[in-house]
Amino acid sequence: xxxxxxxxxxxxxxxxxxxxxxxxxxxxxxxxxxxxxxxxxxxxxxxxxxxxxxxxxxxxxxxxxxxxxxxxxxxxxxxxxxxxxxxxxxxxxxxxxxxxxxxxxxxxxxxxxxxxxxxxxxxxxxxxxxxxxxxxxxxxxxxxxxxxxxxxxxxxxxxxxxxxxxxxxxxxxxxxxxxxxxxxxxxxxxxxxxxxxxxxxxxxxxxxxxxxxxxxxxxxxxxxxxxxxxxxxxxxxxxxxxxxxxxxxxxxxxxxxxxxxxxxxxxxxxxxxxxxxxxxxxxxxxxxxxxxxxxxxxxxxxxxxxxxxxxxxxxxxxxxxxxxxxxxxxxxxxxxxxxxxxxxxxxxxxxxxxxxxxxxxxxxxxxxxxxxxxxxxxxxxxxxxxxxxxxxxxxxxxxxxxxxxxxxxxxxxxxxxxxxxxxxxxxxxxxxxxxxxxxxxxxxxxx
Ligand SMILES: Cc1cc2nc3c(=O)[nH]c(=O)nc-3n(C[C@H](O)[C@H](O)[C@H](O)COP(=O)(O)OP(=O)(O)OC[C@H]3O[C@@H](n4cnc5c(N)ncnc54)[C@H](O)[C@@H]3O)c2cc1C
Numbered sequence: 001x002x003x004x005x006x007x008x009x010x011x012x013x014x015x016x017x018x019x020x021x022x023x024x025x026x027x028x029x030x031x032x033x034x035x036x037x038x039x040x041x042x043x044x045x046x047x048x049x050x051x052x053x054x055x056x057x058x059x060x061x062x063x064x065x066x067x068x069x070x071x072x073x074x075x076x077x078x079x080x081x082x083x084x085x086x087x088x089x090x091x092x093x094x095x096x097x098x099x100x101x102x103x104x105x106x107x108x109x110x111x112x113x114x115x116x117x118x119x120x121x122x123x124x125x126x127x128x129x130x131x132x133x134x135x136x137x138x139x140x141x142x143x144x145x146x147x148x149x150x151x152x153x154x155x156x157x158x159x160x161x162x163x164x165x166x167x168x169x170x171x172x173x174x175x176x177x178x179x180x181x182x183x184x185x186x187x188x189x190x191x192x193x194x195x196x197x198x199x200x201x202x203x204x205x206x207x208x209x210x211x212x213x214x215x216x217x218x219x220x221x222x223x224x225x226x227x228x229x230x231x232x233x234x235x236x237x238x239x240x241x242x243x244x245x246x247x248x249x250x251x252x253x254x255x256x257x258x259x260x261x262x263x264x265x266x267x268x269x270x271x272x273x274x275x276x277x278x279x280x281x282x283x284x285x286x287x288x289x290x291x292x293x294x295x296x297x298x299x300x301x302x303x304x305x306x307x308x309x310x311x312x313x314x315x316x317x318x319x320x321x322x323x324x325x326x327x328x329x330x331x332x333x334x335x336x337x338x339x340x341x342x343x344x345x346x347x348x349x350x351x352x353x354x355x356x357x358x359x360x361x362x363x364x365x366x367x368x369x370x371x372x373x374x375x376x377x378x379x380x381x382x383x384x385x386x387x388x389x390x391x392x393x394x395x396x397x398x399x400x401x402x403x404x405x406x407x408x409x410x411x412x413x414x415x416x417x418x419x420x421x422x423x424x425x426x427x428x429x430x431x432x433x434x435x436x437x438x439x440x441x442x443x444x445x446x447x
Pocket of ligand 1: 044228
């Protein structure tokens with residue numbers, strides 16, 4: 001006989017099978033609960049499909065920092081490749097914009113940095129454990145996995161503040177000059193004045209394969225996956241009814257992890273979530289170096305970006321993801337080739353895609369790297385779900401027992417998904433949280 005209390009098993013429905021929902025479902029299933037994951041698509045095929053694959057421990061300085069206010073006059077011209085906005089959207093959502101900008105204070109930036117750092121470190125550690133458990137070590141690039149590059153002295157000088165905040169919260173990074181950049185990444189043209197390498201940041205060669213691997217662990221441990229659209233949510237004494245196109249699913253708890261669609265779903269229950277969508281695009285280019293045999297073990301078929309006609313994967317001529325700070329784009333070596341990703345497009349979630357930014361990104365990227373032929377016919381588009389304080393919401397919904405929120409992971413959802421899952425599971429299990437949950441709690445907003 002032990003004095004351990006018996007583990008209480010709960011039935012839990014997780015809505016949304018992006019990396020955030022899959023990680024939450026996996027953790028809760030491993031805890032011993034009975035979990036059903038619902039997504040209208042194959043899991044991991046929305047925003048979690050097309051990101052730059054960075055598993056960051058260093059992305060602590062949020063976009064709405066004091067420097068954003070100084071940059072506003074230039075950004076308002078709407079010519080920056082890093083940020084484009086639809087003026088009508090901004091006018092329609094002026095409340096969100098003003099609240100987002102109201103967080104551009106040093107104290108907010110510091111609070112966000114400390115909070116994000118705790119979640120990022122927890123997450124990276126858990127990613128490494130799950131990657132090992134799933135036996136997909138071939139997807140992981142350990143350390144040195146994020147290289148921020150500056151073309152000019154002035155832009156590097158502007159980065160000083162971010163470096164000081166990173167240092168304060170324990171991020172390890174190294175600054176390199178032009179010649180050192182050439183030695184680290186010989187395929188880059190010598191256009192960069194300085195580079196900042198995040199020493200402990202990791203990255204993956206395929207975010208989709210990573211989600212698939214976590215999903216396979218979830219299923220192997222007894223989790224159920226349902227492919228259907230959620231169209232309604234209601235609650236009574238018997239628990240939650242999740243109304244889907246294929247019928248009604250009943251459970252004691254519901255986790256809402258539907259990324260950019262979470263605000264709409266929470267809205268069905270009367271919550272007014274301060275969320276907007278920072279849309280972003282990608283395109284792949286074949287590597288200029290010969291195939292050295294790195295290949296995908298699972299399905300990386302493009303979910304919406306085009307035909308992905310070229311299925312022969314090559315090892316890219318870049319050894320880690322880079323971010324060109326002035327150019328406002330990233331290039332990440334992926335199983336499909338070099339993935340160029342664009343910055344932020346602030347517009348309606350479902351507005352037709354506008355490929356101007358990604359085309360410009362590809363053109364700017366070709367100044368830095370020799371890009372081979374384009375892999376897809378059409379760019380892919382994703383939606384980063386962003387809350388006004390640039391922190392995700394992880395915790396109990398204020399007015400509904402058994403409803404849990406886990407969304408708003410903006411630019412770093414791939415990085416933060418496992419830590420968010422650990423935090424959420426501790427709250428659902430009523431066990432000690434692994435980090436301070438207060439910065440992420442839902443009740444920080446009156447919604
Ligand atoms: C260009 C770009 C580059 C990025 N680079 C990085 C990076 O390098 N590192 C990093 O950490 N992050 C990065 N991000 C951010 C990251 O991709 C996101 O934060 C993350 O994917 C969000 O995951 P999610 O699970 O919350 O949302 P999603 O992946 O969008 O998943 C939400 C899921 O909910 C489902 N859903 C929605 N509504 C319903 C419904 N009614 N019924 C059923 N299912 C529903 C959708 O089908 C979808 O699968 C990047 C994003 C972009 C756009």
